[in-house]
Amino acid sequence: MTKETARKMAVNMLTRVEAEGAYANLLLQKNSLRLTDSRDRHFVTLLVNGTLKHRLTLDYALRRHLSKPMSSLPHEVRAILRIGAFQILFLDKVPSAVAVNESVELAKEFPKFTGLVNVVLRKVMERGWDIDWPDLKREPVRYLSVRYSHPEWLIQRWLNRWGIEETEALCKVNNEPSPTWIRTNTLKISREDLTERLREEGITVQLGSRVPESLQISNFGALDQLDSFREGLFTVQDESSQLVAHVVNPQPGQSVLDACSAPGGKSTHLAQMMKNEGKILAFDIHAHKLELVEQLAQKLGITIIETQVGDARDLPGIRLESQDCVLVDAPCSGLGIIRRKADLRWQKEEQGLKDLPALQLAILERAASCVKNGGTLVYSTCTTEPDENFELVKRFRLSHPEFEPVDLADVLPFILEEPRDVKQGRKGMLQLLPHRHGMDGFFLAKFRRCEV
Numbered sequence: 059m060t061k062e063t064a065r066k067m068a069v070n071m072l073t074r075v076e077a078e079g080a081y082a083n084l085l086l087q088k089n090s091l092r093l094t095d096s097r098d099r100h101f102v103t104l105l106v107n108g109t110l111k112h113r114l115t116l117d118y119a120l121r122r123h124l125s126k127p128m129s130s131l132p133h134e135v136r137a138i139l140r141i142g143a144f145q146i147l148f149l150d151k152v153p154s155a156v157a158v159n160e161s162v163e164l165a166k167e168f169p170k171f172t173g174l175v176n177v178v179l180r181k182v183m184e185r186g187w188d189i190d191w192p193d194l195k196r197e198p199v200r201y202l203s204v205r206y207s208h209p210e211w212l213i214q215r216w217l218n219r220w221g222i223e224e225t226e227a228l229c230k231v232n233n234e235p236s237p238t239w240i241r242t243n244t245l246k247i248s249r250e251d252l253t254e255r256l257r258e259e260g261i262t263v264q265l266g267s268r269v270p271e272s273l274q275i276s277n278f279g280a281l282d283q284l285d286s287f288r289e290g291l292f293t294v295q296d297e298s299s300q301l302v303a304h305v306v307n308p309q310p311g312q313s314v315l316d317a318c319s320a321p322g323g324k325s326t327h328l329a330q331m332m333k334n335e336g337k338i339l340a341f342d343i344h345a346h347k348l349e350l351v352e353q354l355a356q357k358l359g360i361t362i363i364e365t366q367v368g369d370a371r372d373l374p375g376i377r378l379e380s381q382d383c384v385l386v387d388a389p390c391s392g393l394g395i396i397r398r399k400a401d402l403r404w405q406k407e408e409q410g411l412k413d414l415p416a417l418q419l420a421i422l423e424r425a426a427s428c429v430k431n432g433g434t435l436v437y438s439t440c441t442t443e444p445d446e447n448f449e450l451v452k453r454f455r456l457s458h459p460e461f462e463p464v465d466l467a468d469v470l471p472f473i474l475e476e477p478r479d480v481k482q483g484r485k486g487m488l489q490l491l492p493h494r495h496g497m498d499g500f501f502l503a504k505f506r507r508c509e510v
């Protein structure tokens with residue numbers, strides 16, 4: 059199958075995302091398999107994710123040459139214009155003239171708009187990155203929003219907190235391609251042996267420097283075609299997410315509660331650290347997601363995870379002060395992983411963030427009640443927002459003097475360098491940010507129950 063068909067597939071997917079609210083990752087997973095050549099699969103993924111990520115910047119560049127608003131055009135024509143502009147502005151490997159011609163071909167299905175697509179994309183090609191941006195000093199929110207394709211409400215929040223320089227740095231990182239991290243299944247293989255196996259399978263592998271099980275991989279096609287993957291020698295998990303089980307630091311034979319466990323990335327990591335000895339109770343509110351936990355555990359050869367459907371604000375049937383370790387990997391706004399999910403920035407709304415802290419605190423309160431004396435409690439999120447992180451933990455501690463901070467320097471598998479992180483780490487907390495730490499945005503906090 060040729061690149062032209064990959065482009066057509068991309069237009070169809072982008073149209074469905076915009077018109078029906080379909081999820082791009084699910085569409086890609088389902089449809090791109092129809093492309094037999096792995097280069098085409100790679101290309102369609104690049105087009106869909108890149109166009110979604112940069113949508114606001116692309117529309118800004120296109121609008122300059124349109125006499126009517128984008129919204130007046132059919133969804134398909136918008137998608138054709140956007141993927142055309144994306145190739146011209148962001149892809150060095152595709153000659154701009156090819157991008158224009160291919161887009162005009164696609165537009166022939168919409169004869170009324172073929173001329174418009176041709177004229178507009180030729181102008182985008184001529185102007186290139188010579189775009190009249192809003193003035194950074196006078197209109198910083200608008201500038202950062204259209205320049206880096208982020209919603210204005212999010213830029214405003216980050217600007218208030220961090221100022222222009224840091225906000226710009228974060229936006230830039232969010233637009234970079236996200237590396238693929240995997241976690242060695244240490245129950246079956248060592249990281250060194252896995253590295254060798256993967257290299258034999260033709261994959262480029264780099265050892266992670268912060269987590270002892272982590273590997274960064276590139277140059278791979280479909281993972282499920284690899285024997286090493288099918289044998290359960292590894293699972294895909296971002297590096298910052300792999301830190302959580304190390305911070306929990308459970309020991310073989312202990313009883314562990316994972317209050318929000320699906321799809322099981324951290325539960326299965328905890329089981330690896332426990333050498334598959336002891337018991338992990340994996341809760342989640344969604345039964346269908348718990349099936350994923352069970353499937354993953356089975357694939358990795360893990361037998362100590364027991365799943366239970368239920369609301370973590372209630373944790374029905376779990377006795378007070380019964381667990382050695384409790385993990386609350388809370389439902390959150392996910393704003394630390396914008397780089398990883400192309401359409402996440404457009405799916406979130408500021409209003410939707412408001413109810414999260416109440417839910418998170420209720421889960422944390424109930425989960426904390428299950429920690430036995432001397433046992434530990436870990437709270438984590440994949441967001442950048444203090445209301446869900448530092449502020450939430452502060453609120454929890456105000457009414458729970460029995461929980462004392464555990465210095466994170468003692469449990470993290472790498473050394474904290476920044477004085478700010480060292481100081482927070484002593485208070486049992488750490489905020490990782492993509493532009494400061496070079497990994498997904500994540501928050502971690504750890505406390506031990508002591509006699510009061």
Ligand SMILES: C[S@@+](CC[C@H](N)C(=O)[O-])C[C@H]1O[C@@H](n2cnc3c(N)ncnc32)[C@H](O)[C@@H]1O
Pocket residue numbers: 317318319320321322323324325341342343344347368369370371387388389390421
């Ligand atoms: C951040 S995800 C957990 C990811 C998981 N720990 C992992 O590593 O794969 C948050 C999870 O919380 C679940 N959840 C949301 N509200 C919940 C509630 N009230 N009680 C229990 N689980 C809940 C969601 O279904 C989701 O699976």
